[in-house]
Amino acid sequence: MPKTALDSLLEPLRPYTQNTRKNTILLTSHGRPPWYGEDGKPLSDAFVIAVAGGSASGKTHVARQIVQSLDSVPTVVVLSQDSFYNRLSEEDVKIAHANEFDFDHPNSIDTGLFASCLADLKSCKQANVPIYSFSEHQRLKETKYLYGAAIIIVEGILSLHDPIMRSLYDLKIFVQCDSDLMLARRLKRDVKERGRTVEGVLDQYLRFVKPSYDNFVQPSSKFADIIVPGHNNSVAVDLISNHLRGKLTARSVRFRERMANVDRYLPLGAAGGTVLEEELEGPNLIVLPRTPQLKGIYTVLRDRTTRRGEFVFFADRLANLVVEKSMELLPFSPISVTTPVGVTAKGMKLTATDVCGVTIVGSGGPLEGGLSRVIRDVRLGSLLIQSHPSTGEPILLHTMLPSCVTDRRKSGDAWVFLLDAQIGTGASALMALRVLLDHGVKQEHIVYLAFIVARGGGIRVIRRAFPDVRIVCGALDDGLGEGWVSSETGERRRTWPIEPGMGSIGDRYYL
CATH class of the missing domain: 3.40.50.2020 (Rossmann fold)
Structure with missing residues (x-):
């Protein structure tokens, strides 16, 4: 089939939406240099970046563009907000499978656990991060062990909403995208990758996604240090990557x-x-x-x-x-x-x-x-x-x-x-x-x-x-x-x- 204009706009999102059953963490490593002094005590925390924006705005794409552009720097971890959905009761799971559970409200996130894991990683300690299954609508019992990140990218629609989370960030980014394009991307993603119907996706969008964006997500953009577009954002990503390289160079230790x-x-x-x-x-x-x-x-x-x-x-x-x-x-x-x-x-x-x-x-x-x-x-x-x-x-x-x-x-x-x-x-x-x-x-x-x-x-x-x-x-x-x-x-x-x-x-x- 010939590629349409919509396909061209959706293309950047495709490589990063394949692992949807268990939304895990991307880990790439080029080696972590010393993060401590000759007294053995840590000299600096990991550098934490928040990437917020509406559902299907291109947050994940921006996060992974940053990772790809940092191919010569130490360990980078992408920490997804989706991993920290609250565990649901059996009744709530049934509601979720009927597309009637509000996953876009701040109350759906276990913010306390999210902040605790991020604080541990930021302070150079290990963390055991939960894994969420979209197909099961449940946070799994297994966890993902993480340690040694020099840069942590926190990605999620509500990552700038909570003040406790904001206090842990060194750089805050908001991805701005047209509402029609976000809806089109969400339709294509949820139908193809998550097995949902067009009617179900639209109903969920009108009942939960759009109200959450208007009430919580878009207002949080005022806390952002940088606002980048949801596509054609290579210039912004290059600026961010250069900023990060400068920060890492300033923190380098040689002894x-x-x-x-x-x-x-x-x-x-x-x-x-x-x-x-x-x-x-x-x-x-x-x-x-x-x-x-x-x-x-x-x-x-x-x-x-x-x-x-x-x-x-x-x-x-x-x-x-x-x-x-x-x-x-x-x-x-x-x-x-x-x-x-x-x-x-x-x-x-x-x-x-x-x-x-x-x-x-x-x-x-x-x-x-x-x-x-x-x-x-x-x-x-x-x-x-x-x-x-x-x-x-x-x-x-x-x-x-x-x-x-x-x-x-x-x-x-x-x-x-x-x-x-x-x-x-x-x-x-x-x-x-x-x-x-x-x-x-x-x-x-x-x-x-x-x-x-x-x-x-x-x-x-x-x-x-x-x-x-x-x-x-x-x-x-x-x-x-x-x-x-x-x-x-x-x-x-x-x-x-x-x-x-x-x-x-x-x-x-x-x-």
């Missing part, structure tokens, strides 16, 4: 080099000289006893001529030793048991109910096996943290955490072993610890496991920032060297390898 050269701006030993080993060690930094066995293991692991099979064998032995030492930091309580010969013996029982491991992907992998061998059926998660190819700063690319961490009701009681082969500059370690704290895990419940820690690196910054986090390692190395690496694009950036070190432990273990 890996300072952490690598920490001795230049932090006091050294008690006498102002080299940091003594006894000064560096303490209640929150535990180093394995230097036994002949341990020295022999490190000799094999440091030798560049050691073949992979032998390296894996001794790395696994070392992982067992580090994990077993770390187990001493978990809570135990006395218990009595009866032996096979009928005698009562006194012992100890682990009292922590939620113990899990979180691996920093790559270097932390060699410690996973040790943790699994020592703690049966331990739950494991991961953090993908890599260095930016140009700046060398850590960027958070992905989180996959155990349920006892992602569930806010459990995270305060969870004990987490954070697995990373070595702490050099400490930039990735600082990010990983900040992630766990953002989820509600207590500092004193985090045990950081490593094979090597560099005395002259960022370990002192980490200990100042998170004094209650315990770090268990096999050895303290002398310090950090300095070198350069080239990326696949030819960009060169500075690196600080641990000396004497073991090289790239993850590569030697897996490749």
Whole structure:
């Protein structure tokens, strides 16, 4: 069939109305750079944009145009107002299926939950966002876990109506569109995508949609910072995108080099000289006893001529030793048991109910096996943290955490072993610890496991920032060297390898 003028106007809306059964959240990620300072505390909130306008005005299209135009910036989340419809009773669901329920009135939105989830995401914490099913006219029991957004776009007809919600926005946008075009778009969308009749759509529009627009939606436009058209709005989107890039640049944090050269701006030993080993060690930094066995293991692991099979064998032995030492930091309580010969013996029982491991992907992998061998059926998660190819700063690319961490009701009681082969500059370690704290895990419940820690690196910054986090390692190395690496694009950036070190432990273990 030939394309009509109406089809041309509706075309921008089509790519974004395909997932209508469960109106979820769009998540795109280019890596989240540090959002905290060297003291470990957050420096800035996520940047929140509200996009309001009438039903089928093009709000979703504008929101996703902004996302597409920000293809070189960190994580962007689109949070839909539709996800926060109140749960309906069975009677109300029947009314909704008859197209007689008013979903356009402010009372249909669970504003308290909406504001709570947005406040958590804005303050860099995790949130569990509800999922709404249009076909079932119901908010589902399942939720969508979200964390790590640098930019949050809130989209909905009433997103500018509530003053509590408005107080959370950094930029407020209203999408203005002709009423006839909005009705035409709504007709085509609801009939094709939501299985409704033309008569039903028109009846609902006249009874609920139009009155809501006149009474609540259009009046809220006075709170907007920017009003953009519902179509042909590329100029407005470019202006908004440039504004966002400027805001993100102003909030950028860079400190890996300072952490690598920490001795230049932090006091050294008690006498102002080299940091003594006894000064560096303490209640929150535990180093394995230097036994002949341990020295022999490190000799094999440091030798560049050691073949992979032998390296894996001794790395696994070392992982067992580090994990077993770390187990001493978990809570135990006395218990009595009866032996096979009928005698009562006194012992100890682990009292922590939620113990899990979180691996920093790559270097932390060699410690996973040790943790699994020592703690049966331990739950494991991961953090993908890599260095930016140009700046060398850590960027958070992905989180996959155990349920006892992602569930806010459990995270305060969870004990987490954070697995990373070595702490050099400490930039990735600082990010990983900040992630766990953002989820509600207590500092004193985090045990950081490593094979090597560099005395002259960022370990002192980490200990100042998170004094209650315990770090268990096999050895303290002398310090950090300095070198350069080239990326696949030819960009060169500075690196600080641990000396004497073991090289790239993850590569030697897996490749």
